[in-house]
Amino acid sequence: MSDVIAAAPLVRIRALRKSFADHLVLGGIDFDVAPSQVVVVIGPSGSGKSTFLRCCNGLEVPESGSVEICGRMLVNNGQRLPEAELDLLRQEVGMVFQSFNLFPHLSVLGNISLGPRKLRGLSRVDADNEALALLKKVGLVEKAYAMPASLSGGQKQRVAIARALAMKPRVMLFDEPTSALDPELVGEVLQVMKLLASEGMTMMVVTHEMDFAREVGDVVVVMDGGVIIESGPPETIFTNPVEDRTRLFLQAVLTRA
């Protein structure tokens, strides 16, 4: 791959607008994510962070605007890609959900190897071997044959990350990955995410973990009322924000913690 292509943004979002009924959720978002960048999206609840993220893999369809991801127009002027092409593109965009959404009828190994077997055409043996390697990475090899119901929240989320990685995505989306976890389990999930970031994975992370944003984020995006009110390197956002609303939000979350 030439340097020119490698340097081009992996995610390019333009004038993204979305409303549910008559409630405006996204009021025109423009944003680029460069390869290997870790973008952390913060903001008060109801600010449209999750909807923004979900637009990036077509789980939500915006009314207007465009989303270009991995070199493909996922949404062009409010028109989403046809289903078949969308399915292919989604293989390149991993998603991790707040509520894990592990498949309860499959073992940990089954959860991870299902996608590769059905979509990448891997044999069961190959898919299982890949899954085991991923489990090693997230530190859960010993749980390969456990059912999801028997895992802790932190373990479930690490399996969910491994499941998304099994499709060999080029971008990973994290939608509040630690918000459903007991406080003592947050660390193990963030650790896996840090590992991914250090390996150069392009990541978009919606989170309330300010330490993670500060430590791992290349860019912090602050959203409020469906728009990006401010974005920049974490040092700037956390120590010297331009917007009053950012200051107020950070004050509220940081004093709580």
Add this chain to the structure above:
Amino acid sequence: MELDFSPVWAGWPQLLRGAWVTVEITSVSLLLGCFMGLIVGLGRLKPERRIVYGLCTAYVAVIRGTPLLVQLFILFFGLPQFGILLPAFFCGVIGLGVYSGAYVSEVVRGAIQSVDRGQMEAARSLGMSSGLAMRSVVLPQAVVRMIPPLGNEFIALIKNSALVSLLTIHDVMHEGQKIISVSYRSLEVYLAIAVVYFVLTGVTTLVLRHIEKRLRAGGMVQ
């Protein structure tokens, strides 16, 4: 008045033959009912696909809104007016299967809709098509939830199958009535028929309970 079960003992092989016909007709109808129920239940998931949704909804409304006996008579006595002469067994199976399919479809739809939306989203976000996600993620979970209400449906089907005796099908009900017509021992024979149905429904209940238990033990249910 004294009970005299001798016609029942004497007619036992005949009743068993009839019971076997009942088993045959209910199992074939059950397969047909499940097949139709699955198709129609899936067809009613997305109201925005108007034609499919409309057809499936009309089917459920008409079949649930009219008596099974009338449906069976239309098939067996009504259609011949148009020169459509179907064998009795065929009419029985179609009638029972189509009838039960309408109820099964609601069971299927309810079970699918009870699976958390996040399951479909997780599968789609991996890149699965909606069909593949339905087959490999949503349906396997929905099937477990279908079993208790399907059990009710199967039992209703077994009992409803007694109506096909009126289409000259030689099921256990029909055979019993033949015994009564020569022995005049209504109470005893009907009691025997009741026992046959009770055994059939009981076995069905036990089998389904066993299946459900195994699926739960396999971790299929959260």
